[in-house]
Amino acid sequence: MSAFLIDIKDVTHAYRTKAGPLPVLDGLNVQVPEGEFCAVVGPSGCGKSTLTRLVAGLMKPDKGEVWLHGERVTSPRKTVGMAFQNPVLLEWRTILDNVILPLEIVAPRMPQRDRVERAMHLLEMVGLKGFEGKRPSELSGGMRQRASLCRSIVHKPDVLIMDEPFGALDAFTREDLWQTMRDLRAAEPFTCVLITHDLRESVFLGDQVIVLSGRPARTQHVLRVDLPADRTIESLYTPEATAMLHLLRDEIRRAQGREGAVH
Amino acid sequence: MDLVKKIAIPVAAIVAFLAFWEFIVWVNGWPNFKMASPSDLPPAFARYAGLFVEMGWQTLWRTVAGLCLAVLFGTLLGMAMGFSKIARDALYPLLVGFNAVPKATLVPVIALIFIGQHDFNTVLMAFLISFFPIAVSVGIGLSTLEPEYRDILRSLGASKFTIFRKIALPKTLPEFFGALKVSVTLAFIGTNLVEIVPPHGRGLGALFKSGETNGDYPLMFAVLIALAVLGIVLYYAVVALEQIFAGWAERPGG
Numbered sequence: 187m188s189a190f191l192i193d194i195k196d197v198t199h200a201y202r203t204k205a206g207p208l209p210v211l212d213g214l215n216v217q218v219p220e221g222e223f224c225a226v227v228g229p230s231g232c233g234k235s236t237l238t239r240l241v242a243g244l245m246k247p248d249k250g251e252v253w254l255h256g257e258r259v260t261s262p263r264k265t266v267g268m269a270f271q272n273p274v275l276l277e278w279r280t281i282l283d284n285v286i287l288p289l290e291i292v293a294p295r296m297p298q299r300d301r302v303e304r305a306m307h308l309l310e311m312v313g314l315k316g317f318e319g320k321r322p323s324e325l326s327g328g329m330r331q332r333a334s335l336c337r338s339i340v341h342k343p344d345v346l347i348m349d350e351p352f353g354a355l356d357a358f359t360r361e362d363l364w365q366t367m368r369d370l371r372a373a374e375p376f377t378c379v380l381i382t383h384d385l386r387e388s389v390f391l392g393d394q395v396i397v398l399s400g401r402p403a404r405t406q407h408v409l410r411v412d413l414p415a416d417r418t419i420e421s422l423y424t425p426e427a428t429a430m431l432h433l434l435r436d437e438i439r440r441a442q443g444r445e446g447a448v449h
Numbered sequence: 450m451d452l453v454k455k456i457a458i459p460v461a462a463i464v465a466f467l468a469f470w471e472f473i474v475w476v477n478g479w480p481n482f483k484m485a486s487p488s489d490l491p492p493a494f495a496r497y498a499g500l501f502v503e504m505g506w507q508t509l510w511r512t513v514a515g516l517c518l519a520v521l522f523g524t525l526l527g528m529a530m531g532f533s534k535i536a537r538d539a540l541y542p543l544l545v546g547f548n549a550v551p552k553a554t555l556v557p558v559i560a561l562i563f564i565g566q567h568d569f570n571t572v573l574m575a576f577l578i579s580f581f582p583i584a585v586s587v588g589i590g591l592s593t594l595e596p597e598y599r600d601i602l603r604s605l606g607a608s609k610f611t612i613f614r615k616i617a618l619p620k621t622l623p624e625f626f627g628a629l630k631v632s633v634t635l636a637f638i639g640t641n642l643v644e645i646v647p648p649h650g651r652g653l654g655a656l657f658k659s660g661e662t663n664g665d666y667p668l669m670f671a672v673l674i675a676l677a678v679l680g681i682v683l684y685y686a687v688v689a690l691e692q693i694f695a696g697w698a699e700r701p702g703g
């Protein structure tokens with residue numbers, strides 16, 4: 187029994203391609219205690235998305251083990267929520283019905299009234315009240331991503347996996363969503379793995395930031411973020427945060443194999 | 450106002466087309482055994498009104514029956530090709546080859562195999578000619594489903610069937626209806642290919658043939674118009690179904 191809610195032990199994985207095996211993860215270790223927010227950063231194409239699929243049980247690693255809640259992950263589990271860069275809302279459903287979708291799978295016996303109540307509660311929290319009857323195509327990118335967030339936590343998963351969920355949004359919308367995310371976490375505790383390219387995002391949201399090396403990815407550096415839980419965008423401009431951002435930037439440069447280079 | 454526009458514009462276009470046709474015949478002074486004009490048609494319809502209703506019904510039900518088979522078989526085939534790469538690789542060349550064979554050449558073949566089965570032969574031909582677009586578009590719709598859509602439900606432990614029912618099926622509907630619109634008109638061609646061959650002798654195709662035999666050119670043109678009308682009716686029936694089941698795919702203001 188592991189002390190961590192998410193425990194990735196020594197995971198190695200390679201994709202089989204025409205040009206031979208392509209190693210993406212090499213002895214990766216990630217530990218996330220219950221309720222913590224773990225941001226994962228690393229160079230492009232270093233295997234971050236593979237990590238999300240492993241935790242979700244959508245694929246099995248070649249070597250090593252993935253544990254959730256003291257159980258070894260070998261197949262998908264109902265207690266996981268996922269959000270992607272593309273909000274992947276179903277165009278033929280209203281926003282409300284999109285948010286309800288996971289409940290139809292994991293709680294088939296839940297009365298529709300309770301499902302609607304739960305979904306409306308979340309939609310209100312992310313500021314989408316009044317839009318529940320709209321189709322996804324009638325909403326802006328930021329609003330769609332908010333709806334996608336609601337869908338990923340509507341069934342109260344104990345693990346939320348996000349793969350660059352804010353990557354396609356403009357900078358201001360992104361900052362809005364960081365704050366939404368922070369408020370959601372305060373209201374609904376969950377353990378979270380966030381894959382991101384944005385160092386400020388990782389420091390704003392993370393309790394720990396894990397820097398992965400270039401492909402094949404290993405854990406290169408683990409940074410504890412000792413900022414208060416009620417962070418604001420302003421917190422990112424404090425000396426502590428600036429120091430952390432500098433450190434992460436150096437680590438990323440090292441991961442890219444450009445150590446010492448001036449950028 | 451919108452509704453008026455929606456009806457008035459196509460009606461005006463049809464009237465303009467008929468006027469142009471009348472004009473061409475009149476200006477060339479063609480007798481109606483060379484080319485009938487629109488004004489010859491109402492008398493032809495009036496004289497054979499009973500036959501038009503009877504034969505039109507024959508053609509319609511056989512076409513619809515063939516289409517239903519095409520939807521069923523085409524969807525199943527499309528599902529097989531959409532979900533399995535082996536099925537896709539195996540079936541594509543066969544399907545394309547089969548579709549490239551001119552269906553008119555199959556009429557005598559079918560007539561010989563199922564001799565005397567006139568209804569069956571006609572429905573079979575309507576089916577054979579119209580299932581291809583449905584199979585291909587359902588197959589492409591399913592095989593191009595973005596993996597993230599699947600992952601959302603798969604990460605919750607949903608079964609393959611649930612994923613199909615909740616995501617793949619509705620997502621493929623716009624493509625399916627697009628193909629069905631093509632299939633509707635193809636199915637009429639199939640029905641008439643068989644009906645026009647004398648031993649099968651029923652439906653609008655047979656009426657056309659009898660017009661030819663008797664040198665009744667206005668009748669032949671009247672049959673063509675009747676076919677066009679049936680085609681339009683069935684096409685808009687599909688459009689109505691599309692509005693009901695895949696209306697979400699239409700973007701506002703699009």
